[in-house]
Amino acid sequence: MAIERYNPRVAEPYWQKVWDERKLFEADNDDPAPKYYVLEMFPYPSGRIHIGHVRNYAMGDVIARYKRAHGYNVLHPMGWDAFGMPAENAAIANNVHPGEWTHRNIEMMRAQLKTMGLSLDWSREFATCDVGYYHRQQYLFLDFLEKGLVYRKQSKVNWDPVDQTVLANEQVIDGCGWRSGAPVEQRELTQWFFKITDFSEELLDALGELDQWPDKVRLMQKNWIGRSEGLHMHWQLVAETAPPGQSTLEVYTTRPDTVFGASFMAIAADHPLAVKAAGSNPDLAAFCEACRRMGTSVAALETAEKEGFDTGIKVRHPFDADWLLPVYVANFVLMDYGTGAIFGCPSGDQRDLDFANKYGLPVIPVVMPEDGDAATFQITEQAYTDDGIMINSRFLDGMKPKEAFDTVAERLETAQLDGNPQAKRETNYRLRDWGISRQRYWGCPIPIIHCPNCGVVPVPKSDLPVELPHDVDFEKPGNPLDRHPTWRNVICPQCGAEAERETDTMDTFVDSSWYFARFTAPWEDAPTDPEAASRWLPVDQYIGGVEHAILHLLYSRFFTRAMRIAGHVDLKEPFKGLFTQGMVVHETYKGTEGWLMPSEVRVEEHAGKRRAFNVESGDEVAIGSIEKMSKSKRNVVDSDEILDSCGADAARFFMLSDSPPERDVIWTEAGVDGAHRFVQRVWRLIGEAAPAFKDVEARPATSGKAEALSRTAHKTLKAVGEDLDRLSFNTAIARMHELVNTLQSPLQEAAAGQAKDEAALSALKDAVNILMSIMAPMTPHLIEECNRAMGNEQLMAETPWPVFDQDLVVDDSVTLPVQINGKKRADLTIPRDADQVAVERAVLELAVVQSALAGKPPRRVVVVPLRIVNVVI
RNA sequence: GCGGGUGUGGUGAAAUUGGUAAACACUGGGGACUUAAAAUCCCCCGGCUACGGCCUUGCCGGUUCGAGUCCGGUCACCCGCACCA
Numbered sequence: 025m026a027i028e029r030y031n032p033r034v035a036e037p038y039w040q041k042v043w044d045e046r047k048l049f050e051a052d053n054d055d056p057a058p059k060y061y062v063l064e065m066f067p068y069p070s071g072r073i074h075i076g077h078v079r080n081y082a083m084g085d086v087i088a089r090y091k092r093a094h095g096y097n098v099l100h101p102m103g104w105d106a107f108g109m110p111a112e113n114a115a116i117a118n119n120v121h122p123g124e125w126t127h128r129n130i131e132m133m134r135a136q137l138k139t140m141g142l143s144l145d146w147s148r149e150f151a152t153c154d155v156g157y158y159h160r161q162q163y164l165f166l167d168f169l170e171k172g173l174v175y176r177k178q179s180k181v182n183w184d185p186v187d188q189t190v191l192a193n194e195q196v197i198d199g200c201g202w203r204s205g206a207p208v209e210q211r212e213l214t215q216w217f218f219k220i221t222d223f224s225e226e227l228l229d230a231l232g233e234l235d236q237w238p239d240k241v242r243l244m245q246k247n248w249i250g251r252s253e254g255l256h257m258h259w260q261l262v263a264e265t266a267p268p269g270q271s272t273l274e275v276y277t278t279r280p281d282t283v284f285g286a287s288f289m290a291i292a293a294d295h296p297l298a299v300k301a302a303g304s305n306p307d308l309a310a311f312c313e314a315c316r317r318m319g320t321s322v323a324a325l326e327t328a329e330k331e332g333f334d335t336g337i338k339v340r341h342p343f344d345a346d347w348l349l350p351v352y353v354a355n356f357v358l359m360d361y362g363t364g365a366i367f368g369c370p371s372g373d374q375r376d377l378d379f380a381n382k383y384g385l386p387v388i389p390v391v392m393p394e395d396g397d398a399a400t401f402q403i404t405e406q407a408y409t410d411d412g413i414m415i416n417s418r419f420l421d422g423m424k425p426k427e428a429f430d431t432v433a434e435r436l437e438t439a440q441l442d443g444n445p446q447a448k449r450e451t452n453y454r455l456r457d458w459g460i461s462r463q464r465y466w467g468c469p470i471p472i473i474h475c476p477n478c479g480v481v482p483v484p485k486s487d488l489p490v491e492l493p494h495d496v497d498f499e500k501p502g503n504p505l506d507r508h509p510t511w512r513n514v515i516c517p518q519c520g521a522e523a524e525r526e527t528d529t530m531d532t533f534v535d536s537s538w539y540f541a542r543f544t545a546p547w548e549d550a551p552t553d554p555e556a557a558s559r560w561l562p563v564d565q566y567i568g569g570v571e572h573a574i575l576h577l578l579y580s581r582f583f584t585r586a587m588r589i590a591g592h593v594d595l596k597e598p599f600k601g602l603f604t605q606g607m608v609v610h611e612t613y614k615g616t617e618g619w620l621m622p623s624e625v626r627v628e629e630h631a632g633k634r635r636a637f638n639v640e641s642g643d644e645v646a647i648g649s650i651e652k653m654s655k656s657k658r659n660v661v662d663s664d665e666i667l668d669s670c671g672a673d674a675a676r677f678f679m680l681s682d683s684p685p686e687r688d689v690i691w692t693e694a695g696v697d698g699a700h701r702f703v704q705r706v707w708r709l710i711g712e713a714a715p716a717f718k719d720v721e722a723r724p725a726t727s728g729k730a731e732a733l734s735r736t737a738h739k740t741l742k743a744v745g746e747d748l749d750r751l752s753f754n755t756a757i758a759r760m761h762e763l764v765n766t767l768q769s770p771l772q773e774a775a776a777g778q779a780k781d782e783a784a785l786s787a788l789k790d791a792v793n794i795l796m797s798i799m800a801p802m803t804p805h806l807i808e809e810c811n812r813a814m815g816n817e818q819l820m821a822e823t824p825w826p827v828f829d830q831d832l833v834v835d836d837s838v839t840l841p842v843q844i845n846g847k848k849r850a851d852l853t854i855p856r857d858a859d860q861v862a863v864e865r866a867v868l869e870l871a872v873v874q875s876a877l878a879g880k881p882p883r884r885v886v887v888v889p890l891r892i893v894n895v896v897i
Numbered sequence: 898g899c900g901g902g903u904g905u906g907g908u909g910a911a912a913u914u915g916g917u918a919a920a921c922a923c924u925g926g927g928g929a930c931u932u933a934a935a936a937u938c939c940c941c942c943g944g945c946u947a948c949g950g951c952c953u954u955g956c957c958g959g960u961u962c963g964a965g966u967c968c969g970g971u972c973a974c975c976c977g978c979a980c981c982a
Contacts, residue, residue, distance in 0.1 A: 029936095198979095239901085240901065240902075240976085240977085243900075243901065243977085244900095244901090244976095244977055244978080247899095247900070247901095247977075247978060248977095248978080250978090250981070252981075252982085254982080275982085276981095276982065277982060278982065279982080290982090330980080354980095355980085356980040356982095357980080357982080358980075358981070358982085360981095361981045361982075362981075362982060363982095365982090366982045367982085368982090369982095373982075374898080375980065375982085376982090452981080452982095454978095454981055570976085570977095573977080574977090574978095681909090681921085681922070682909045682910065682921090682922065682923080683909060683910075684911095687909095687910095689909080690908090690909070692908095692909090692923080692924095694923060694924070695909080695922090697923095698922070701936095702922095704936090705937090708937090746913085750913080754909090754910075754911085754921085754922095755910095755911070755920090755921080757921075757922085758910090758911075758920065758921035758922075759921085760921095761921055761922070765921095772938095839917095840917090841916080841917040842917095843916085843917085843962085843963075845963090846916095846961095846962065846963045847963095848917050851917085883962085884962060885962090886962050886963075888916060888963095891916050891917095892916045892917075892963085893916095894916080894962050894963060895962090896962045896963095
C-alpha cells in the first residue's frame, strides 16, 4: 500500500509545537535526577543562521536528546553574544541603533533556530546586551575590584586604528586586529585590567586534569601561558661608565649555564637604564626613538635587522670582576618580558650569534656535543642549542647544562651584591594581564566614576545598573559615550562633587566568560544562584569552534576562578568536556563578474569532469578551491533554503553523517539530497509496514528469521550507543543505514501482508522500535511521525533509550579468518567457546591448510581467540 | 625558527587494544518498472591478472607469526605560536 511522502513542512512545525506545549525541554533546577549540562557556544547575532551553525547545534542536540532518553535532567539553553562591533558598524552604515539592529537579528535567528527542532530550553534565553545581564556583569566587576582582581594602569596597548579601540594580546593575530585585520599600533593609554596572571600557574597546572578536552587545545593554552624556569640575576655596573644612581643591571635568563659564553648585554629601548643613558647621548636617544617607532607588525618584525647601539656602559661578569662586558640597546629586546634586559651568549642562541657577528663581539662556545673535541669545537654561523657538555666554563667544565644551571644558581643565590643575593630562581610566564577597556559604545559600561577629589570611585552596587544611553550618534569616529552631552556627568557617590563616568566599555569576551553560569539561574537578582550554579556546573559537554581555543576558553577558566573567590560559584573549571567541531566548507565559484553564490550556480558532471554554469546567463564559471564559508567568497549556504526544501531532519542528518565531527565537512547538494532520500525511505518503509504491526504482541524469537532480526537490531543498538558516547556521529549513522538495509525486505513483505511468521513479525516490530529510538536524536520529527504511525502512545521525545539484550549481541559461533604465513586463505566457523586446541585442530584439517603443509608439521600456529588464526609454515 | 596534527579508492570516509584494509555513504556505470521522465528497486564500481592469484593505506627502511596502526628516516599539506631571553 503506497502512502504519502513524508512532508517535513507539515510534520516539523507540528511536532515542534507538541514538544513546546509539553515544555519537554525546560530544565527544572529541583529535579532530583542526575544532571547533564550540554552547551554549544552561543552565537553572535550577525543576522542569519548559516549551515555551520546547523552543524554545531545539531551535534549538541543529539547529545541532549540522547542524554535525556537516558533519564538525565538535561540543561540545554540558548542565548546571544550580543554586544560587539558589527552592531556599531551597521549603525554607522544604515543609520540604525545598534540595539535595534541586534534585536532584529536575534528575532530572525531565533525563528530560524526554532525551525531546526532543537531540544532547547528557551525559557532561560537571554542576550548579553540585556540590561538584566550586563547589570550583573557590572556587579561581578565590582566584586572582582574588591578582591583585588581588577586594576587600572597606564600601559602600552594594542590599538586597532580601524575599529578605533584597544585589543587584548589574545586578540592580535599576526600583528593585526582579530576583527578588522588592520595592522595594530602601539599606544600609551590608561586601561582596566583583569589579573589573569594571578592564576598563571594554576591555569597551567589544571590543564592536566581536563582529560575530556582535546590535547590540541590544552597544548595551545599551555604554550600561550608560556611558563619558563630561569634565574633573575643582578650584574654589577662599572661605576665610571654608568649613569649616576645606577649600580646594577637586572637580567632574566633561562640559560644561566651559559654564563661564561656571555659577550654582551642587551636592554630594551624603553629600559630605565637606556632612557637615562639616552639623556646624555643624542645619538642613543635617536636610536631608541627609532626602535619605538618600528612597530610590531609581522612584516616589520621579519624584515627588521637585529640592531644595537653601544651605550658605553659596562658590566662586570658575576664570576670574574676583571671581565667587563658592553651594554647595548637592542631593537629585539622586549621591555614587558622578564626584566627587559638579557645577557647575550652568541654560541648558544642564533639571534645572539647574529648580533655578535654583526658587531664583532666574541663568540665563546660553552656547550658542545658529547662526542665533540673541546680543543677544536667552534661556533661561526650556527649556534649550538642542543644538550651536550660544558666547555670553556671554568668550574662548570665537564658538566651537563642542567647540572651547570643548578651550580650557577646555587652560587649566585648565596653570593651578595650590594647586600642582596646576586640572583634568585624565578618562574616567568608569557601570559599578560587581560586588558578589558574598549573605547566603544556597544558593550557593558565599566561601573566606575572619576572624581576630581576622590579619584577612581566604584559605582555603589545599589546604583547599578549603569545603563547605556539610547540617544547616541555615530556621525564621528570614536566612542559616542565620550561625547554624549549628559550621560557622563554624574555626582560623586563619595563626596558629592561633580564627577565623570568611565566611558570605556568592557571587552565583549567578558560577556561570554560567565554566560554558562548565568544560564543555571537567569532569574536571580545576584549574578548567580551559587547553589544552582554549583549543581549544574561544570558544563558536561561544551561544543564550539577551535578558534576559541585560547581566547574564550582561557578567559572563562579565569573568570570561573575569580567568581569562586567572590563567592558566586564553587568550582574552578567551567567546562568538563570540550569538543571542537570542524567547519562547514564549500566550493567557490568565480564568474566574469566575480564570486557567485552556490545557489546561483548549476554544476554538471560528465565522464568524471565537473563544470559549473551561471544559472541566469548560462555562462560557464570557474570552480575554485574548497574554502571556509565567507561573505567575501560568497560560498555561504543559508539554512533557510535547505530547511525549506529538505527539512530540518535531512539537514541535521547530513551534517552529522560522512565526516567525523572534529573534521571539516564539505557541503554538497548531493549530500543533503542523499540524506533527504534516506529520510523518505525510512518513512516509506515504516509507514507502509506499520498497519501490519497493529495487533502484533511481544513474543519470544522462536524462528531463525526472528532471531536473526533481533540479533541485528540489538547489535546495532549497542554499537550506536557506543558511537554516541564518543560523539562518533558518522559511524552511528553508518550503523543506522545498515539496520535499515537489513530491515528493508522484511518490512516490504510485512507491508504487502506476506509476513506469516508471527515470531518474525514480533521481532521486526521490536527492531523498528529500536531503529526509531536510535534515529530519534538525529531526526526527531521524522521519528515522531513514524512513532505515531506505529501506534505508540508515548512521544518519542519521552521514550527511554532501549536496553540491548546481552544474549542477542553475542553469537554462539564465530567465523575466524585463517591465514597461512600472514595471508588470508580461508574462513573457519566454530563454536564461540571452542578452546585453542580445538581451533588449532580444526584449522589443520582445512583442505587449503593441508595442501599448503604437504604432509609436514607447521612451524607455528598462532591462535588469537575470537579474532584470527595464522599458520606459519 | 619552535610546537602539534594529517596523509587510505573518483569523493566523504571506516577499521576502539597490532589481527579479514576499503564498512557506510556520495558520485558514476548498467539493468528493471514507465509511452516518457521523476521517484523507486536490483547489480557493478582500488589496480593488475596467464583467472591460480598478485599488488595496494604519501615514500624508504625496521620490529613482528602478522603493521593503515608501533619504531627510525623522508616528502607533502594543514594548524597554532613566534624577536619570550
